[in-house]
Amino acid sequence: MAALIFDIALAGLIVAVALAAMLARELLAAIVLFIVYGLLVALAWVRLDALDVALAEAAIGAGLTGILLVGAAGRLSRGAERQQPGSSPSPLRIPFPFARLLSLPVLIAVATCIALLALTVSLLRQTPAQAIAVVPELTATGVSNPVTAVLMNFRGYDTLLEVVVLIAALTAVWSLTPDRDWGLVQGNPHRSQPRGVLEYFGQLLPLAGFVVAAHLLWSGSDGHGGAFQAGTVLAAVWLLAAMAGLVRAWPVASARLRMLVILGPACFAAFGVYGAVSGSFLLYPGAAPGMWLMALELVLAVSIAAVLSLVVLGVPRRVA
Amino acid sequence: MNFLNIMTVTLTTAGVLFFIAGTVGLLRFPDVYCRLHALTKADNLGLGLIALGLMLQADGAGAVLRLGLVWLLAILAAATTAQLIARSALSESPDELTRSAPVERN
DSSP: OHHHHHHHHHHHHHHHHHHHHHHOSBHHHHHHHHHHHHHHHHHHHHHTTOHHHHHHIIIIIIIIHHHHHHHHHHHHHHHHHHHSTTSOOOOOBOOOOGGGGGSHHHHHHHHHHHHHHHHHHHHHHHSOOTHHHHGGGHHHHTOOOHHHHIIIIITHHHHHHHHHHHHHHHHHHHTTSOGGGTTSOBSOOOOOOTTSHHHHHHHHHHHHHHHHHHHHHHHTTTSSOOHHHHHHHHHHHHHHHHHTTSOOOOOTTOHHHHHHHHHHHHHHHHHHHHHHHHSSTTOOOSSOHHHHHHHHHHHHHHHHHHHHHHHHHOSBOOOO | OOHHHHHHHHHHHHHHHHHHHHHHHHHHOSSHHHHHHHHHHIIIIIHHHHHHHHHTTOSSHHHHHHHHHHHHHHHHHHHHHHHHHHHHHHHHOTTHHHHTOOOOOO
16 A cells, blocks of 8 residues: 555656656756656666666666766857857756647647557557566576576677667767867866865775676676666766866777777677577577676676766867 | 664654755755755755664665665765855855845844
8 A cells, every 4th residue: 555655656756757857947957857757767667676677777867868968958058158158158948839739740649659558558468478488498598687688698689789879879979070179089178176075086986886886797697787787887987087087088099999899799799600600699608608698798888888988978079 | 563663764754854854945045055055964864864764674784784885975975066066156156155145134
């Protein structure tokens, strides 16, 4: 009974925060509400017993996307200031188009959403959960977390392509570079007060972040965790150290940066090729599949951390 | 209800009260610095009391230590970001400190 009240309150809060984020008048307020929305959805995943998804939602959906949006908002307001110099940096206003709510496109979109929801619900009642078929095969994969087994073994092809999609996003960020700035270090150089609060934080938190990421990676085999979650935690603490001015990214033209970025999917693909030669594509060697899976997850986490940090850093910039 | 459950309910209720006080402060205080003050109180003490109440329900030393680690990291993050926000607000509008000084009532 108490759980039902909590679930109803959580669902109501999620809808309320989503509406508030859409109707917010200041851009920064909308972004903060979006981050809160991400955290509430992570709680909803916990209530649905999908802890791996909850971890990924909190880390990537709320945390990393929040940083990206805040950075974009900062660049937008700086761009507006450059176009009208002298005007005070006012918060960007987004008027909600109430007059457009009753237009034909919106009605079609709403009708399509309702139809899709009805279809999904009717399908849920028919097909049994696939999890029942996965559980008996778990011992052959060497891990006991069914989510990790599906992600890295049964559907490893999907995970390989997901990481390639991340690299595609990084390439999209790189493609926005002006020609004269190509090959330089991404992002603005950050400075912090020497012996100040941010420098202290940037020195302390990566230690804790490293341990947390290692734990998330290791516990992904039996408990909840995995490469994406560990990689995002690593990216977050690296970005913190970069914002404190303690580390600086390698230039885009450097070979070691590109090696680091493609290390994960390259190893994964090498595995696939080895499997194609000796058995079937992406088949783990029979002796200790769990060990190979964990090694692959480690390499993937490092690559994911590198790609996510670089995407947040932004376009290569010439330091004036 | 045994002693542990009563203590958990008491501690988490006290923590929630601190959070309510912090939220009221966020909504009602006149400027950035007072609002930061209210928020950090809510973060440190409120979260600490809630974490303490949950520690009593934890199963095993590992969970207790993890809850303590969560509280520690939250305090660290809140203190650092409060400093940085205050410093950036000060550098943006240094005259606001004197503008929102309390009015003398006779």
